[in-house]
Structures are given as structure tokens and as C-alpha cells.
Amino acid sequence: MRRILLIAFVTLLVVAPMLAAQDTDNGVSPDNVEKLPLARPIVEYAIAGAALLAALAIGFMPAKRAKEA
Secondary structure, three states, rough: OOHHHHHHHHHHHHHHHHOOOOOOOOOOHHHHHOOOOOOOHHHHHHHHHHHHHHHHHHHHHOOOOOOOO
């Protein structure tokens, strides 16, 4: 009984998102949608780079309990 319920549950978990993702005609076509202006995300790249460098710097710091030679 448990196996049948498990198979049914997994099947629903797999099939339900597929059915929910079906494209329906809602009256929106690509012709009547304005495109967003193209801009380079320089600030976002700078913040991500700084976070990456900080994470690498913290990760490669020697441990305080390490013996110094």
C-alpha cells in the first residue's frame, strides 16, 4: 500500500508542474510588449566581484591555531 501511495505521490509531483507550465493564450503577443532598455550591470558586477574577493580572502586566511614556523 505504501509503495502505491509513493508512486502516486511522485507521479503527481512530476506531472503537476508540467501541466501547470502549459502555455495558454492570454492575449499577450510579442508585438505589443515594449522591450526593456539594454544597460550593462557594472555596479552589480563590482559588488559580486568584491564579495567574491572577500570570500576568497577569508577562506585563505591561516587559522589562528595553526603553528607558526
